[in-house]
Amino acid sequence: MSDEIIRVENVCKSFSTVEVLHSVSFSINRGEVLGIIGENGAGKSTMMKILSGIYTLTSGEIIFEGEHVLIQTPEEAKKLGISIIPQEFNLINDLSVYNNVFLGSELTKKNGFLDKEAMKRRTSELLSSLEVDISPEEQIANLSAAEKQMVEISKAIAFESKVLIMDEPTSVLTSHEINILFNLMRKLKEGGYTIVYISHKLKEVKEICDRVLVLRDGNFVLNESINEISLETMAQSMVGRELSQIFPKKTKPSSDSILQVKNLDIEGVLKNINFDLKKGEILGFGGLVGAGRTEVSEAIMGLRKLAKGQIFMQGEPLVIRNPEDAVNAGLGYLSEDRQGSGIITSFSVSHNTTLVSLPKYSRNFLKWIDKNKEKEASEKYRSLFNLKTESLDTPLEFLSGGNQQKVSMSKSIDSEPIVLIVDEPTRGIDVSAKQEIYQFIHDLVEKGISCIFISSEMEELIGMCNRVVVMKDGHITGILGGEDITEEKIMLYATGIVEEEA
Amino acid sequence: MAAKEGAGVISTAKRIFTKVQWQKYASFIALVFLVILSSILSPYFLKPQNLINIVRQVSYTGIIALGMTFVIITAGIDLSVGSVVAFTGSVVILSMNAFLNVVDNEFFGVLLGFIIGILVGGLSGAFNAFMITKGKIVPFIATLGSMAIFRSLSLFIGNAGEIPSHNELYGEFGMGTLLFIPVPVFFFIGLAAILHLVLNNTRYGRYLCAVGSNQKVALFSAINVNKIKFIAYTLIGVLVGISAILLGSRFNAVSTSNMGLSYELDAIAAVIIGGTVMAGGRGTIWGTVFGALILGIINNMLNMVGVSPYLQGTVKGLVIIAAVYVQKQKQ
Numbered sequence: 001m002s003d004e005i006i007r008v009e010n011v012c013k014s015f016s017t018v019e020v021l022h023s024v025s026f027s028i029n030r031g032e033v034l035g036i037i038g039e040n041g042a043g044k045s046t047m048m049k050i051l052s053g054i055y056t057l058t059s060g061e062i063i064f065e066g067e068h069v070l071i072q073t074p075e076e077a078k079k080l081g082i083s084i085i086p087q088e089f090n091l092i093n094d095l096s097v098y099n100n101v102f103l104g105s106e107l108t109k110k111n112g113f114l115d116k117e118a119m120k121r122r123t124s125e126l127l128s129s130l131e132v133d134i135s136p137e138e139q140i141a142n143l144s145a146a147e148k149q150m151v152e153i154s155k156a157i158a159f160e161s162k163v164l165i166m167d168e169p170t171s172v173l174t175s176h177e178i179n180i181l182f183n184l185m186r187k188l189k190e191g192g193y194t195i196v197y198i199s200h201k202l203k204e205v206k207e208i209c210d211r212v213l214v215l216r217d218g219n220f221v222l223n224e225s226i227n228e229i230s231l232e233t234m235a236q237s238m239v240g241r242e243l244s245q246i247f248p249k250k251t252k253p254s255s256d257s258i259l260q261v262k263n264l265d266i267e268g269v270l271k272n273i274n275f276d277l278k279k280g281e282i283l284g285f286g287g288l289v290g291a292g293r294t295e296v297s298e299a300i301m302g303l304r305k306l307a308k309g310q311i312f313m314q315g316e317p318l319v320i321r322n323p324e325d326a327v328n329a330g331l332g333y334l335s336e337d338r339q340g341s342g343i344i345t346s347f348s349v350s351h352n353t354t355l356v357s358l359p360k361y362s363r364n365f366l367k368w369i370d371k372n373k374e375k376e377a378s379e380k381y382r383s384l385f386n387l388k389t390e391s392l393d394t395p396l397e398f399l400s401g402g403n404q405q406k407v408s409m410s411k412s413i414d415s416e417p418i419v420l421i422v423d424e425p426t427r428g429i430d431v432s433a434k435q436e437i438y439q440f441i442h443d444l445v446e447k448g449i450s451c452i453f454i455s456s457e458m459e460e461l462i463g464m465c466n467r468v469v470v471m472k473d474g475h476i477t478g479i480l481g482g483e484d485i486t487e488e489k490i491m492l493y494a495t496g497i498v499e500e501e502a
Numbered sequence: 503m504a505a506k507e508g509a510g511v512i513s514t515a516k517r518i519f520t521k522v523q524w525q526k527y528a529s530f531i532a533l534v535f536l537v538i539l540s541s542i543l544s545p546y547f548l549k550p551q552n553l554i555n556i557v558r559q560v561s562y563t564g565i566i567a568l569g570m571t572f573v574i575i576t577a578g579i580d581l582s583v584g585s586v587v588a589f590t591g592s593v594v595i596l597s598m599n600a601f602l603n604v605v606d607n608e609f610f611g612v613l614l615g616f617i618i619g620i621l622v623g624g625l626s627g628a629f630n631a632f633m634i635t636k637g638k639i640v641p642f643i644a645t646l647g648s649m650a651i652f653r654s655l656s657l658f659i660g661n662a663g664e665i666p667s668h669n670e671l672y673g674e675f676g677m678g679t680l681l682f683i684p685v686p687v688f689f690f691i692g693l694a695a696i697l698h699l700v701l702n703n704t705r706y707g708r709y710l711c712a713v714g715s716n717q718k719v720a721l722f723s724a725i726n727v728n729k730i731k732f733i734a735y736t737l738i739g740v741l742v743g744i745s746a747i748l749l750g751s752r753f754n755a756v757s758t759s760n761m762g763l764s765y766e767l768d769a770i771a772a773v774i775i776g777g778t779v780m781a782g783g784r785g786t787i788w789g790t791v792f793g794a795l796i797l798g799i800i801n802n803m804l805n806m807v808g809v810s811p812y813l814q815g816t817v818k819g820l821v822i823i824a825a826v827y828v829q830k831q832k833q
Contacts, residue, residue, distance in 0.1 A: 303722070323724040333722065341722040344715045355712060355723045358705050367705040411723070463679055 004063075004164060005030040005194050006051070006082075011060030013046055018400040020046050020159070022218045023060070028163065033185060033195045035209030037202065039238055042197045043218040045087075048165045051196075052084035053077035066445070076498040083156035083441055084165040089148050091140045098123035098136040101155045124404040126154040130184055146177035153184065156195070164188065165196045170204055171289065182208050191200070202234045214238055246435055247463030248442035253281035258450050259419050261300065264309035269295050271475040273309070276448050277419065282441065284465030284485075285454040287494045293454045294336055294475040297421045301326045301333045326357060332417030334409060336424040336454070338401075345397040350378035352407050357414040369471055381410035385436065402433030409437065413444065420444065424458065438464060458487045473498045521741035526829065528794040529776045536799045538580030544806040552802070554684060559688035560772075560798035563765050564791065567772035568690075568740030571790045575701075575775050576734050577714045577782025578634065578641035583742050583769055584704065586626045594619045595667045595756055599691035608671035615672060619747040620740055620774050626652060627739015634735060635728040641735075642717030649766070667754045668799045676751025686748045690791075698787040710734065714782030732793045771818060772797055775825045797821070 006028040013021040022041045026036050032336040038044045047176035049055045051062070053074040053447055062069055077084075091100045098119045107115045107122070124140055132150045148351050149169060156164050170178045175434070185195055185208060199205055204308040205212055205226075212229060214222035214237045222229075222237045231431065239246070257276040264273035270292050277283050285293040300302045300311060302320040311318045320326045326333070335341040343352050354361055355375050361377070362369045378392050389399055396404050405425070413420060422441065445451055455461050461468050467481040470493035478493040478500040492498040537769030540547040547553075566583050573580050597774045598615040602608070626648070633644040667673065680688040701707040712720040721727050750756045774780065775796055800821065803816050 301722075322726070323722060324726060327724040335722055341716075341718045342784075344712055344719050346715050347712070349710065355719075355725075358708060364704040367704055369705060369708065371703075415724075 003030040003066060004028070007063040008047075009052075009061045009063065010051060011047070011062070012058045013055060014058045019058075020218050024215075024218070024220055026213055026220055026223065028194060028196060030162075030194055031189065031192055032210045033189055033197055033208055035205040035212040036146075036196060036198045036215060037200055037205055037212060037234060037238060038215035039200060042215045044215050045167055048084060048167055048196065048198060049217070051163075052082055052165055053078065070156065078159060081160060081162035083159070083161040083163070084167065085149065085152045085156060085169060087167045087308065088169065088354050089152055090147060091148055091151060093141040094139065096139055097127075097143075097151055100140055100151060101126070101136075101158055102335075103155075104167060105159065107348070123154065123157065126158055130154060130157075130187070132184075144177075146173050146180065149173070149181065150184070153188075157188070161193070163194045163196065165198070167198045167432055168200075169197070170199065170201060173311075175208050178204070180207065180424050181365055200238070202231050205234070206231060223472070246459075248439050250282075250464075251442070252281060252451075253278040253445075253466050259298075259315055259452075260312040260315075262310045262312070264311075265307045266295065266299060266304055266474075267307045269304075269474055270299065273299075273476060275469055275476065275479065277452060278466075279450055280448060281466045282445055282451045282464055284461040284468035285452065285471065286456075286458070286461050286468050286490045287471035291471040291494065293471055294423055295474070296471075297333065297423055297452065297454060300421065302313055308338060327415050327417075330416075330418035332356075332412045332415055332420040334412040334420070334422040334425055338404060338408055341416060343396050343404055343411070345404075346395050347393055348381070348393045349387070349399075349407055350374055351391040352416055353378040353381055353398070353410045357411075357416075360415070364448065377414060378410070381406075381414070381463060383472055385410065385440065394397075402429035405433065405437065409440065413449075417449065419452065421451050423454040424456065425453070426455075426457070456491060461485065461490065462487065470494050472499075529789045529796065531790045532775075533799075535703065535797055536796060536803075539553065540799055540806075543803060546806060547803070549766060549789070555804050556798045557687050557795070559801070560794040561684075562745050562749050563768040563797075564690045564772065564794035565686075565693060565741050565767060566738070566750075567769040567770075567790050567794050568693055568787060569734075569741035569774075570769040570773045571778055571785050571787055572697070572701070572710060572734045573641075573738050574770075574778050574780060575710050575714045575782055575785045576731050577717075578731065578734070579645065579770070580627075580630060580641065580735065580738050581645040581766045582626070582630060582648040583738065584762035584765035585649045586623060586742045587654040587746045587749065587765055588756065588758055589626065589656040590619055590622045590743050591750040591756040591761050592660050592665055592758055592785075593622050594747055595660065595665050595672075596751055598667060598672060600666050600671050604793065606670050609668045612672050612675055615669075616747060619743040621743070623743020624736055624740040627730070627736040627742065630739070631732040631735035635732050638700040656758045660756070662759055664757045668751065670753070672751045673754030676748055676754075686752075687780050689744060689748060694787055694791050695743075701787055703786075706730070710738045712785055715784070717785055726821075732741045767818070768794075768797060771822045771825075774822055774829075777829070779829065780826070 002301065004027045008027070010023045011021055011023050012019060012023055036044050043261060050057050051071065053071045054075050056072050060072060071080070092103065102119045106162060109115045116263060120136045127134055127136065130150060130153065134143065134147055134150065140151065143151065153164070166464045169181060173181060188195060197205065197209055209226050211225050213220055214234065216238060229390065247266060258279045259277040261273055261275050261487065264270055271297055277285070285296065287293055288312050295304065299306055300320070302322045302325055311320065318329050320329065339345065339459045344355070354377060358369070359375045382389070382392065387406050388403050399407070409425070425437055425441070441451055441453070453465055462485050465485065467479060468485050468490060469476055470480065470490055471480045473496055477496060478498065480489055519737045557754060570580060570583070594615045597618045598611045601611050603612050630645050630648055634641050637644070676685060678685050701710065709720070709725050709730050712723065712725060713727050717727055749761065771794035773785070773790050774793070776786065776791070776793030778785030797818065800817060801814055804817060
């Protein structure tokens with residue numbers, strides 16, 4: 001029995017009526033690097049946010065160094081010695097490095113003024129102990145993603161943290177930066193720190209962790225020492241079934257193109273984007289975060305001003321000044337940011353469903369809404385998607401993420417688009433809802449709709465798409481088809497190691 | 503396990519509570535309570551003449567509050583309504599007087615006054631709408647500016663004094679009745695009914711709530727957000743114009759310095775008491791009607807029990823704060 005620093009017993013967490021963690025128990029040993037893996041929405045981040053005081057648990061217990069503790073705020077977690085390095089950095093861009101490190105716990109002189117010299121000195125010591133070459137007086141805004149992460153880590157160890165939780169730390173880093181991070185993690189481990197490493201990148205987990213826990217749909221399904229588990233076993237226990245069963249069989253698109261994008265340019269965002277979408281095709285868009293994929297879809301939908309470029313639908317040039325024009329031209333859009341730009345959480349299921357297609361239900365002089373017709377339509381989607389809701393009048397805030405996404409999807413297709421653009425259609429939803437959405441997109445395509453499928457999940461691109469466009473820094477680096485759609489090839493193009501001649 | 507069951511019961515109770523939606527009827531309940539309280543406090547309260555007086559009193563700000571409901575649903579505000587009432591009222595009487603000098607027909611004079619009132623009110627609203635949608639100025643600041651502008655303009659054209667009307671018919675019109683209902687009340691109730699239907703049954707009403715709930719979602723859903731807002735601010739302008747016409751005819755004169763003073767407060771108060779959320783996205787017209795009536799009854803009651811008129815503002819202020827506080831607790 002090794003020395004436990006944290007023990008979690010039967011922790012449950014619910015948001016409104018949806019339980020996302022089902023009686024989770026595990027322990028973290030002192031001085032280990034523990035990997036926690038799982039798909040998006042498996043509950044990894046929720047669990048870690050509970051440990052770091054951002055969420056409070058619904059029921060269950062946390063034992064820290066042998067004592068029952070209640071962690072209700074990030075301050076309490078900090079006091080115990082638990083720090084989280086979040087996916088999105090918690091740094092203030094306009095302040096210097098040392099001001100960020102001491103944010104909220106500033107050192108002061110006897111007269112109450114800030115002791116800037118002491119803070120600079122301490123920050124400089126911290127950074128050099130991590131062998132990081134950043135000036136304490138540098139503005140955060142001038143730092144790279146990796147450097148910001150180093151600052152986050154110094155911030156955590158400045159206050160004698162014992163446990164560092166890193167939530168997907170490598171998602172914004174280049175491979176060189178990842179190596180630096182891993183070296184740093186090894187050094188921290190030697191220094192007696194305990195590290196919890198959350199990721200869905202299995203190779204990295206295999207490389208850096210001592211032990212791995214697999215979380216699926218709010219339950220722990222596997223706990224294994226890293227030497228005794230293969231990448232394949234990890235992947236399978238994450239997904240819970242053979243990968244091939246998840247995706248419907250691909251259909252063969254026609255050779256006629258339906259949507260053509262030519263020389264699309266947005267000042268400082270997109271450069272010379274050219275591609276065509278075939279009738280009945282699912283065209284994937286892959287790339288790293290910030291590669292410009294969402295921007296391409298927003299440009300097509302009239303949400304961004306084009307500097308240059310043309311869009312053709314079935315050979316006819318389109319004039320798209322705003323989303324209204326795009327919808328009228330037969331384009332449908334599912335936004336990546338469900339809560340921010342996809343659905344209105346205070347609106348009911350049926351009101352959300354018809355938000356884009358409302359003119360269809362109110363074609364008369366007074367623009368009077370035919371509420372019966374509206375109900376019928378949402379009833380149709382409810383059974384089509386196997387939507388779990390008390391009634392069609394229930395506001396969406398009471399639905400789970402997966403069900404919200406289904407409503408968002410209904411909304412996008414109720415305007416009967418010819419081309420549907422979906423951006424991260426399965427982000428943050430559970431596996432079974434994912435499968436339903438895949439099947440649904442597949443069925444739409446079989447009916448003759450063409451689809452642009454933006455995703456950061458490799459398996460999705462590989463499993464769903466006929467061809468995959470890969471982007472990097474606002475331009476297209478390659479278009480892969482058939483057997484060429486593999487994780488390795490997509491990564492090569494996404495990181496810019498290989499590039500097709502434009 | 504027991505704790506879990508307990509939580510289950512609470513969440514079920516909560517769901518039933520939300521289903522009944524007490525907050526939806528809070529303004530109605532408050533109204534009933536006030537009526538009962540007032541009739542106990544004063545035997546005169548329930549006399550038909552007194553009740554008609556109350557409704558007539560609240561009609562002028564009530565009509566404006568209807569438009570304010572739409573504006574607040576878009577998550578906006580219009581502070582200029584009081585000043586626009588004074589400005590429009592002045593222009594209406596000045597143009598009617600000028601007309602009488604040329605054409606000796608009172609009926610056509612009143613008709614012209616009507617058209618001018620709606621036009622001037624609507625244009626003032628469109629001016630606000632333009633600043634807010636095209637200029638991207640936050641509604642609070644844009645309408646604060648126009649509040650100063652329109653008050654100053656009305657003081658200027660009326661030399662800060664009273665502008666009397668020479669049209670006798672105009673004065674009779676405002677004190678008359680239509681289908682046995684006092685004219686202002688007729689307008690208030692009629693407009694409320696129409697706007698209620700617009701809000702609940704038309705495409706515009708749905709879009710209005712969408713824009714107020716989440717502007718970005720509305721934009722991504724192919725809704726012309728600026729158009730929806732533009733219409734809301736222009737509409738409140740038109741309603742302000744109608745209110746100004748009715749108010750001017752009440753005394754057959756307008757006082758450029760006093761007319762419409764602090765009407766923005768009364769209109770916003772009626773909307774808030776009626777349960778419309780300041781953050782936008784949700785609201786009801788009938789709630790606003792009840793809100794206006796509640797304010798009117800409180801004033802009436804304070805008068806009858808002999809509270810100093812100077813203290814009535816204090817009571818009104820407390821009621822608004824209490825209404826918003828109750829709203830916050832429910833969220």
